[in-house]
Amino acid sequence: MKSKIAEAFDNCRKEKRPALITYTVAGDNTKNNSLKILNRISKYADILELGFAHNTPIADGGQIQGSSHRALKNGIRLKDVFQIVKKFKKNNSDKPIILMGYYNLIYQNGENNFLKSCKSSGVDGLIIVDLPYPENKSFASKCKKKKINFIQLLSPTTSRERMKKIIKVSHDMIYYISMLSTTGGKLKVTPKKILQNYNMIKRINSKKNLVIGFGITDKTISSLKSANGLVVGSMLCKTITNSLKMGQNPVTKLDKVVYNLKKKII
Amino acid sequence: MLEEPVLDRLWGIPGAGYAGKMLSMAAKKFGLKCKIFMGAKDIKRQRPNVEAMRKNGAEIVPVTTGSQTLVDAVSECMRYWVSNCDTTHMCVGSTVGPNIFIKICAFSTAQISRELIKQVKEEFGQIPKKLKLINCVGGGSSAAGFWNEFMDTHAEFIGVEAGGPRNSKLHAAPLTNGSKIGILHGAAQYVIQDKEGQIGSTESISAGLDYPGISPLHCFLKDTKRARYTSATDEEALKAYQLVSKLENISPSLEPSHAFAEAIKLAPKLRSSEVIVVNSCGDSLKDKDIIKQKLGSYVR
Numbered sequence: 001m002k003s004k005i006a007e008a009f010d011n012c013r014k015e016k017r018p019a020l021i022t023y024t025v026a027g028d029n030t031k032n033n034s035l036k037i038l039n040r041i042s043k044y045a046d047i048l049e050l051g052f053a054h055n056t057p058i059a060d061g062g063q064i065q066g067s068s069h070r071a072l073k074n075g076i077r078l079k080d081v082f083q084i085v086k087k088f089k090k091n092n093s094d095k096p097i098i099l100m101g102y103y104n105l106i107y108q109n110g111e112n113n114f115l116k117s118c119k120s121s122g123v124d125g126l127i128i129v130d131l132p133y134p135e136n137k138s139f140a141s142k143c144k145k146k147k148i149n150f151i152q153l154l155s156p157t158t159s160r161e162r163m164k165k166i167i168k169v170s171h172d173m174i175y176y177i178s179m180l181s182t183t184g185g186k187l188k189v190t191p192k193k194i195l196q197n198y199n200m201i202k203r204i205n206s207k208k209n210l211v212i213g214f215g216i217t218d219k220t221i222s223s224l225k226s227a228n229g230l231v232v233g234s235m236l237c238k239t240i241t242n243s244l245k246m247g248q249n250p251v252t253k254l255d256k257v258v259y260n261l262k263k264k265i266i
Numbered sequence: 267m268l269e270e271p272v273l274d275r276l277w278g279i280p281g282a283g284y285a286g287k288m289l290s291m292a293a294k295k296f297g298l299k300c301k302i303f304m305g306a307k308d309i310k311r312q313r314p315n316v317e318a319m320r321k322n323g324a325e326i327v328p329v330t331t332g333s334q335t336l337v338d339a340v341s342e343c344m345r346y347w348v349s350n351c352d353t354t355h356m357c358v359g360s361t362v363g364p365n366i367f368i369k370i371c372a373f374s375t376a377q378i379s380r381e382l383i384k385q386v387k388e389e390f391g392q393i394p395k396k397l398k399l400i401n402c403v404g405g406g407s408s409a410a411g412f413w414n415e416f417m418d419t420h421a422e423f424i425g426v427e428a429g430g431p432r433n434s435k436l437h438a439a440p441l442t443n444g445s446k447i448g449i450l451h452g453a454a455q456y457v458i459q460d461k462e463g464q465i466g467s468t469e470s471i472s473a474g475l476d477y478p479g480i481s482p483l484h485c486f487l488k489d490t491k492r493a494r495y496t497s498a499t500d501e502e503a504l505k506a507y508q509l510v511s512k513l514e515n516i517s518p519s520l521e522p523s524h525a526f527a528e529a530i531k532l533a534p535k536l537r538s539s540e541v542i543v544v545n546s547c548g549d550s551l552k553d554k555d556i557i558k559q560k561l562g563s564y565v566r
Contacts, residue, residue, distance in 0.1 A: 054463070054464065055332070055464045055465055056332075056337065056341055056450060056451075056465045057341075058341045058344050058345060058451065058452075059345070059348070060345075061345070065331065072464070077462060078462060102449070103449050104448045104449040104450065104459070104463040104465075105462060105463040105464075106463075107447075107448065107449055107463065108446070108448065108459070108461065108462060108463035109462075109463070130449065130452060157351065157352075180348065180349055180350065180351055180352060181348070181349045182345045182348055182349055185349060
């Protein structure tokens, strides 16, 4: 049976457009609001990434750091993250959810225990930022056995030889980091250059679903739409920050922003 | 996929500022741009070192997130490096971070023990039967360097962590207090954390020891029982600083004062044939503001 993530890509392929993948942090700005946000933006997004906050997020830029900080300040815990997923999945069982975070939380929770919670709440995939290949081999194969996608990361500094190895062990989705940056950096490479690298990776294995993330906003998203999928994260976190500053409802604001993103890639 | 990189910048992260001082000197000598990441709290409390770095032309980047100390500076420096690794070298002045940075740092500081083993042999004709090498441990760089050449000898290694202020629970002493293994800054290590895996805050009078993790290298030495670890409180370190400055012709900074505190504790129990060497790995001048605040005056 195909995974929900693979199905989401198939559907987008039929519609000749990239998958829109959003990233928000569980518990930002409250547990309730983050669930409401998922419910609203899932109308437009094909895959939802949900961050579980860590207080030492070394790969994240200012925007996502801010969101993680808000979530932790609100007392978000791993069990709340799974609760949010479970509640979301009740009404949206076909919409894939990917949890994204740092390995220490999984390590302290216990890998098996963590995967059990993923399974029972309906998590479809995992992106673990600080668990690179080959250190992730054992955990990634545990995920595969549980039919949870472990999403490998590639970057502009990944050598071709290493890419081949990583692609070989990858599951249904691979994440290409567009440039040398933390999350939310300004796009400092041209979309043309990013797509050049993207196509080079696709030539290694054209069947794998390859998505591009980091630095993608409403201004750049349409120029990258030949990719299998595009991830927007920091822009959404920034939207929450700004709407809180202005005393606006982050849920409705985000709904609009994601709707506009979707319009740009159809 | 990258074009051949031109590495013309050095970015570093010192805790107390020594490594930053040295790095800024190296950068000046070789005409490289140099950025130093320090916690805003550390910039304030290690002013003399910061001034020295500025004089050498380094740009100091204050890190204002989290506890504004070493842990946040390492995170921020890593973020910058990830974003600029095509033009920039990252230098870590502690034996922390991903594998290679630990090796580079420990290799560099090993010069201390290369000299020490020579001096010990000159002084005693051989390595004394009972020899204790005492060093403070925070980021772990000076202890690693102090012990390296003695690794295959019978010398006893004692590492002294920062016990923090008396009655405080925020010790920077993961080895002494039996913290669990966790992943911080790209390495598995004993680290102060809560049950969920969120990294805990620490508090220490010495900026160089104020870090929730501990070098994986020292975790290994602890697990294999090659070294033993203990801690000294802020108060004990201050007392040791006062005593050593009064009696000896040196004035240790607050980091090695932790090691001196342990030597002072141990010495009365030892025979005269037993030898203790303490690494006085820093000068008190950089801590003059803290010492003035805690003891009322600073005399050098």
